[in-house]
Amino acid sequence: MKRKRYKFPVDSRRVRWVIRFFFCLVICTGIFLNPKETGGNGGLQKVDEYKIKALLVIRFAQFAQWPPHCPAVNPHTPFTIGVCGGSHIIPFLKNTIKKKQITIKGKKVEVIKLSGDETIKRCCIIFFSQTPKKRFDRVMKEIENLPILTIGNGEEYEKKDVMIILILKAKKKIGFNVKPRIANKCGIDLTSKILRHAEKIIE
Numbered sequence: 001m002k003r004k005r006y007k008f009p010v011d012s013r014r015v016r017w018v019i020r021f022f023f024c025l026v027i028c029t030g031i032f033l034n035p036k037e038t039g040g041n042g043g044l045q046k047v048d049e050y051k052i053k054a055l056l057v058i059r060f061a062q063f064a065q066w067p068p069h070c071p072a073v074n075p076h077t078p079f080t081i082g083v084c085g086g087s088h089i090i091p092f093l094k095n096t097i098k099k100k101q102i103t104i105k106g107k108k109v110e111v112i113k114l115s116g117d118e119t120i121k122r123c124c125i126i127f128f129s130q131t132p133k134k135r136f137d138r139v140m141k142e143i144e145n146l147p148i149l150t151i152g153n154g155e156e157y158e159k160k161d162v163m164i165i166l167i168l169k170a171k172k173k174i175g176f177n178v179k180p181r182i183a184n185k186c187g188i189d190l191t192s193k194i195l196r197h198a199e200k201i202i203e
Contacts, residue, residue, distance in 0.1 A: 052174050053166055054092035057081065057151060060164060061104045061125055063194050067187035070147040072105060072124035079104040082123035084114045084139055085131030089153070117142055128162060129153035136160070147187045158202070163188065167199065175199040 061079065066072035072079060083090050093111045096102065102109055104124075112119060114126070120142050128136060128151065140161060143150075152162040163183040169175045177200040180190050195201060 049168075049172075049174065050089050050092045051096075053153065054089055054096050056166065056174070056176065057089070057093065057125065057127060058096060058102060058104075060149065060151065060190075060194060061109075063191050064149055064183075065189040065191055066105075066124065066147050066149075070124075070187070071122055072147065075107065077107070077122070078110045079107040080123045081109065081111045081125045081127065082114045082119065083111065083127045083129070084135065086129040086153075087113050089127060089129065114139070121146065121148075123148055125149045125151065127151045127153065128157060145186055149183070149188055163190070164194075169199070177202055179203075 061081070071077055081093060083093075090111055090113060097109050097111070112123075114120060114123075117138075120126070120139060123143075126139065126143070126148055128139075130153075131139075140150075149164070150162040151164045151166065152158075152160060153166050155165065155167050157165045158177065161179075161182055163179050163186075165177045165179075167175050167177060176198055178190055178195060178198045179202045180195065181203055183190050
């Protein structure tokens with residue numbers, strides 16, 4: 001004698017919802033894991049990394065203090081962040097600034113890729129990332145003793161005269177080291193709001 005199988009009632013609306021959900025999940029996963037969009041293996045981690053780095057750069061700009069009569073506090077010019085070398089951070093900076101409607105020192109913020117020496121001195125911040133040595137040395141010589149906050153992306157900048165160095169810590173967390181003496185020499189005060197969160201203060 002065959003036993004009757006119990007048939008569970010099927011909610012057609014719920015089934016359609018589940019099908020749509022998994023269809024969307026497959027499509028979205030395909031988009032976000034596209035190597036062209038994410039930069040290959042580990043691309044999603046890189047996206048998160050540069051989002052955090054962009055936020056840190058903006059926080060540094062908000063908390064640092066510049067001397068009077070310099071581009072950073074001039075009310076008639078934008079607050080300019082220049083990127084020298086790898087430009088991966090640029091879209092994240094622009095998107096964060098636009099989305100959160102960020103102003104710095106009451107000024108509009110612009111993000112530029114440094115393409116020539118004529119744009120260097122209008123910067124309030126210069127972010128170095130994978131910058132060729134000759135280019136780095138030339139820019140640093142051009143801005144020597146000027147009130148421009150310099151940030152290096154990676155531990156290789158610890159031996160160079162930049163004011164803040166972004167580092168990758170354990171478990172892929174991002175931290176930073178600071179060189180307040182170099183900042184003070186250029187008239188920039190990193191303030192306690194930055195210093196107290198630094199992994200290391202390098203004198």
